[in-house]
Amino acid sequence: MRAIYWLAISTLGLCGELPAQAAAFSADVYRQPQQRWPEAVIHKEAGPVSELAPLPELPPAIWHTEATETLGRQLFFDPRLSGSGQIACASCHDPDLGWADGRRFAFGHNRQAGNRNSMSILNAAWFDQLFWDGRANGLLAQALQPITNPIEMNAELEQVLAKLNRIPGYRTSFAEAFGPGPIDADQLAKALAAFERRIVSRPNRLDRFISGQYNALDDREIFGLHLYRTKAGCLNCHSGALYSDRRFHHTGLSYYGRQYQDSGREQATGRAEDRGKFRTPSLRDLAYTSPWMHNGFFPNLRGILNMYNAGMIGNSQLHPELPPLSPLIQPLQLTPSELEALEAFLHTLSQSPIVVRSPILPKSPPKN
Missing domain, CATH: 1.10.760.10 (Cytochrome c-like domain)
Structure with missing residues (x-):
């Protein structure tokens, strides 16, 4: 099935259930093999976008023993x-x-x-x-x-x-x-x-859902997954097994020309066109990595979602020496209930990291 389901939902039910007026969307369109999911909405300037996926095997390194x-x-x-x-x-x-x-x-x-x-x-x-x-x-x-x-x-x-x-x-x-x-x-x-x-994420609920455990996500979380891939546009940047395109984007949060200025990618490349760009962070285990963004500006997910929903600060407010915002940044017009569903889905991307204790360290030699 390759249909795209655009929704107009005013409220979401409790306990993971969608309200009656959400009949236009059925979570069952995602309770099937991934190749039969509704088609994702990809911006024409996003470049190649990989579908969400579990982590692959660790890439080899001959010096890793x-x-x-x-x-x-x-x-x-x-x-x-x-x-x-x-x-x-x-x-x-x-x-x-x-x-x-x-x-x-x-x-x-x-x-x-x-x-x-x-x-x-x-x-x-x-x-x-x-x-x-x-x-x-x-x-x-x-x-x-x-x-x-x-x-x-x-x-x-x-x-x-x-x-x-x-x-x-x-x-x-x-x-x-x-x-x-x-x-x-x-x-x-x-x-x-x-x-x-070796610091690798453990499989999360979305991984289990993709593998066929269709009870791993409830209806509201599946609706959030659908929004992530369609109307909210999250998949344009947060894609693949890492939930990151591993690219650099200008989202307008560089504080350029103000206190806390950070020119971002320009510091690595020296190119003015990279001014204000930062690497797309992975969303895996994001529940454990707050506060978020390069400057730690956001202590909660709803704040981030609200900013993206508004189209961030918009090009009209940018410092004149900054390049335009990424074309992927656009007002989303998500309703409050859609934002709730999207946030609920984002919480499925985390699994508590493996516990690693501090090792016993070699002793320093006695001081003379």
Whole structure:
């Protein structure tokens, strides 16, 4: 069935049921194999859009072994990688907080606040470009940047490597993972990346629904799924297994020319046409990664939905040095009941992340 169901519904029922006036829509059109779902509404400038899907197998990496992953887990939780000896990777990417930190802006060295929200590292293995501005091409390129960033961990890489080489437990673990010889930056990056690759979302209710467990979503959530793929236009950017197109879009939230200005992707490319663009975040496990957006501006989902429903701030309010908003940003005219259904559906995209406890760290040698 390839029909598109446009609805005019004023209220939604309780307990996941649609009211009587929603007879034009039947949730059963989604309780069937995905290839028979109603046709998605895709904007002509969205580019290729993948249908929502479960996560695939982890992509291979020859340097990812059990030994490098175990070593990377220790390093990820070790504050000795920072200049102060007090900040670890896990300080901003806490497994109990969706592998983010729950703050609008992260605190770094000397309690300095950054200017961006800490992106969760969930499912980072599938992203080719990391950070909000995409300045790192994959996990290996990303792994060491927070260590040397003066606002984050504020360490000199050579001093970190010297410190690790003085710790007997790390010398042994690095030798087991990479072979004999001094610990170097390449090994440190590979170990951290090997652990970070394993931070993967667990199957959520939508995954189970797609696999044929049609009781995993109720009628209201299925209606929200339908809106996500059609009238609300969410699939244009939040698509595929990651619920992200992995591209960069200008949504008008850069505060350009004002306090909290952030030029976004331009900082990585140097191109004025990238000013104000940020990477589309994944919506997997979004219930555990608030506050949202690059500046942590939104503490609740309804605020985000209301902004998108209004077409964000609109081109007329943009700073004259900014490029136009993404053509995918348009007023949606969703009714209150449709917004409720869409929000209910978004809550089906989360499954509590796997519990990872801090490992026992190698002891530092006695001070002379």
